[in-house]
Amino acid sequence: MTVAGRARARLALGGRRLRASAxxxxxxxxxxxxxxxxxxxxxxxxxxxxxxxxxxxxxxxxxxxxxxxxxxxxxxxxxxxxxxxxxxxxxxxxxxxxxxxxxxxxxxxxxxxxxxxxxxxxxxxxxxxxxxxxxxxxxxxxxxxxxxxxxxxxxxxxxxLPSHPLGPVRRQARHALDELSAVLFGIADALRARDEQAASAALSRARASQPIVDDLRAAVRSGREVTTVAPGRRPHRAELTRFSELAERVDYAFRNTRVLARRALAALQDDEPAVDALPDAVTQLATAVRRLADEVRGGHREQARDAILELVHEAPILAEAGDLGMSEQVMVAQLRSIAIDLLQATGLTRREAVAALRAEL
Structure with missing residues (x-):
């Protein structure tokens, strides 16, 4: 990018920050x-x-x-x-x-x-x-x-003069889910290309994700505070409670993704084989996260549930563990855990999420 292009990008970023903080x-x-x-x-x-x-x-x-x-x-x-x-x-x-x-x-x-x-x-x-x-x-x-x-x-x-309690929360939720999706896509690309450096980069990015989750939690706390001092904003409390649960699920999903990235890197470093269906499954899950991010922005996260289950259904490796190697089994287990986290992020309880996942596998 040219110097002029970088300057325009900085100005555009500053303008967005200014509008958000107006x-x-x-x-x-x-x-x-x-x-x-x-x-x-x-x-x-x-x-x-x-x-x-x-x-x-x-x-x-x-x-x-x-x-x-x-x-x-x-x-x-x-x-x-x-x-x-x-x-x-x-x-x-x-x-x-x-x-x-x-x-x-x-x-x-x-x-x-x-x-x-x-x-x-x-x-x-x-x-x-x-x-x-x-x-x-x-x-x-x-x-x-x-x-x-x-x-x-x-x-x-x-x-x-209260701010809208949900606007910043939705932006931070979208940012966190976009980051999770990007990490999963990075892991999938690294496994597919058997690229240790790419796997290491994905792991580093996953490890740097905690501040993003913390920002989402802070946005939820701030939104709740607005509903406490501004009576007109109190109808948004129920939605903020749902976003609080989403923040917890996203946190767990990032933790499971870090384990997935570590195992992927170790498998590549040890030159362990990986079936072609594994990176495909990671890609499908990353696509599901992206779909959830799109729905969160519009305030309809429940609509992403069917898409997540459909993508899980299209990844038969999630139901097969007997013929897989040790690292492959660990990675498949993490993918299942992430899928459960995502289903809970759409509003299901853990028991409902596990039952829905088993029904699709």
């Missing part, structure tokens, strides 16, 4: 301005700089737990201010005083909860008290109030 960006801006207005004009604080900061941190542009972040923010600031005010009023300010105050504030935060945001805000607030606020100044207490105002405003903005 509403969270608006939420952050409104929350920051509203938090300043409440703290400065309604409460009467002279320089409530921490209110808009708290609002932005409690919201965040990326997915995550807003309610927990807001709580951690207030707790962290309160701990930092409490420790800082108590100590600085006794020992004054200076190099060793700052070091001592920060260590004690962070230690208190770790003892209290240990959350990353609590620890960071406790340390930062202690530094501000030790360096900017004179002993006995009431600004430290005001900053605790500002943090509470900012966190509360952030949550209220989400309630009044």
């Amino acid at each position: 509403l969270p960006i608006v939420q952050c801006g409104l929350a920051a301005g509203l938090a300043w207005f409440v703290a400065a004009d309604l409460v009467g604080h002279a320089r409530p700089f921490f209110a808009p900061i708290a609002a932005v941190i409690s919201l965040g542009v990326s997915l995550g737990s807003r309610l927990r972040r807001a709580g951690e923010l207030v707790v962290g600031v309160s701990l930092g201010v409490l420790v800082g005010d108590l100590l600085i009023s006794w020992i004054g300010t200076g190099v060793w005083q700052i070091a001592l105050v920060v260590m004690l504030a962070v230690a208190a935060a770790v003892f209290t909860d240990g959350g990353t945001l609590i620890v960071a805000q406790a340390g930062a607030s202690a530094v501000l008290v030790a360096t900017l606020l004179p002993p006995g100044d009431t600004g430290g207490i005001d900053r605790c109030v500002d943090a509470l105002i900012g966190g509360t405003v952030g949550v209220l903005v989400v309630a009044v």
